[in-house]
Amino acid sequence: MLFVPIKRLLNASSQTIKSEHLAIHILAVLVGVAAGCGAVIFREMIDLSQTFFLGFSGERVITGLAAEPAWRIILAPTIGGLMIGYFTHRFIPGGRPEGVAHVIEANALHAGRMSLRQGLAAAVVNAASVGAGASVGREGPVVHFGAAIASWLGRPFRLTRPQSRTLLGCGVAAAVAASFNAPIAGVFFALEVVIGHYALTAFAPIVIASVGGTLISRMYFGDVTAFILPESAIQSLWEFPAFGLLGLVSAGVAIGFMRMTMAVDTTVTKITQKSKLPRWLFPGLAGLFIGLLALLFPELIGVGYEATDNALKAQYGLWMLMILVVVKIIATSVCLGSGFGSGVFSPSLFLGAMVGGAFGLIAAMPFPELASDQGAYTLIGMGAVAGAVLGAPISTILMIFELTGDYRMTIGVMVAVSIASIVTRSLHSPSFFADQLAARGLNLSGAHEAGLLKAMQVTEYMHDAPITVLSDAPLDDVRARLLAASPGPVFVVEANGSLSGIVSLADLGGAAFDTSNDDQLTAANVARKRPAVVAAGDDLQHALSVFEDTSEALIAVVDNDIDRQLIGSLQEQRVIRAYRLAMERMRAEEHGE
Secondary structure, three states: OOHHHHHHHHHHHHHHOOOOHHHHHHHHHHHHHHHHHHHHHHHHHHHHHHHHHHOOOOOOHHHHHOOOOHHHHHHHHHHHHHHHHHHHHHHOHHHOOOOHHHHHHHHHHOOOOOOHHHHHHHHHHHHHHHHHOOOOEOHHHHHHHHHHHHHHHHOOOOOOHHHHHHHHHHHHHHHHHHHHOOHHHHHHHHHHHHHOOOOHHHHHHHHHHHHHHHHHHHHHHOOOOOOOOOOOOOOOHHHHHHHHHHHHHHHHHHHHHHHHHHHHHHHHHHHHHHOOOOHHHHHHHHHHHHHHHHOOOHHHOOOOHHHHHHHHOOOOOHHHHHHHHHHHHHHHHHHHHHOOOOEOHHHHHHHHHHHHHHHHHHHHOOOHHHOOOHHHHHHHHHHHHHHHHHOOHHHHHHHHHHHHOOOOOHHHHHHHHHHHHHHHHHHOOOOHHHHHHHHOOOOOOOHHHHHHHHOOEHHHOOEOOOOEEEOOOEHHHHHHHHHHOOOOOEEEEOOOOEEEEEEOHHHHHHHHOOOOOOOOOEHHHHOEEOOOEEEOOOEHHHHHHHHHHHOOOEEEEEOOOOOOEEEEEEEHHHHHHHHHHHHHHHHHHHOOO
């Protein structure tokens, strides 16, 4: 019933306006409000979970833990991990919590379509992970939840692929904006990380949705920033080399964090494969480890905003800052690698704050009169590590400003974030999300192209009457068939129609013009055995990879790779032409042409 008046309005707008721009803008308003409400609900879910496990709510976790007994600090993440592991095993496909990487995959390969049921399940797991005390962030889950809501709201309407992807970006932008009170960063995060382009047809709806999410958040939480930065400014132009060096150090920390997380994940997978331990036990084991570690370092529990705020206020000494960098990398890697849900943005801010604070203290030792205060370096470090981990330098720069409300350190943050992002991309990978996708065998560096090619099936573009010759046919027949198939090749089949080989003019060699051995040779004798094929159910992305691997211009299409019944042939030229036309249509739709 909710969709009936909206659908009527959209239909009316489509009749009034030739393009469907107004329709998608109306949907953007709806998605912005809904995703903003989703972000608020998710925050409340975290507070409820935290009250249940730790006995108090709110972001001042260090202060709250000071009043709790040691047994509770140990048992909360342990029991929470066991519950989360079992719930994930039973109710989430693949047995792993979903996050930003799944949103990127949905945008690239599934035309922006996601499951609301999986989104709700992931939100429950992620909220419980933060509330139980896992050393993780809350922002990635909000992105996933907002995207799932947007996809669900757009399902009743017959949206084109670009429109569905734009709507997904609307959900992402609204969720980020509502979670951080950062509407500008929400827009650019959606465009930079998820959508991948800045066309006006996507930009305007995403801005509208981000504003909608921000308004909902401010109505509920108020117009406040996450961190309050003490008065600071860049003291000297001589500090810019130090900012660049901080970017390099931040890149090293980001790479170490990402590699350790993936190493823990790989180790857990190997242990479960070689032993009888079920994977759902590992979040509980990780929780026990975190609980014991938190007895010494309560800063590790939860999202870590209080510890990050303490670093901005220069309340930690050099050695404490350096120790917290090491233990936070270990704690978050263990949590994420073992199967706890949630994200990496808050841990990245935490690491950046500690790295920046420590670097600022060291940098001030030679020339204290030329150095900015510790809080300034802390802020710059936050942006540098977070930008490198997320692979989103533009949106991270904007987000840092909106989180702190301080724009005076603009140039310093830009220098460090840019260098950290470039170094991380060059030496490791584009982002933590790219690592997660790569671990599942997905490389979405060309996300738009991959999505287009995956949406096109081989059977739609094949020729269903390939030129064939029986395997026992004499060479005279092979030559005749090659002339008919010019420039070839000819497919060699058995009597039952199964593909056994392929023959081109080059395969004949001297027999192409020498007929003296025709009575001794058949098609089977000169054919290349087991040629590369594509199956009827394959998409053009797979077909294009086969063309690249074999350097063939024409390949066989079979029913499946076991029976190999020949049903057609596929030309590389036709695949490339189909892809080019699809790209032109997509670009035209994105630009409203």
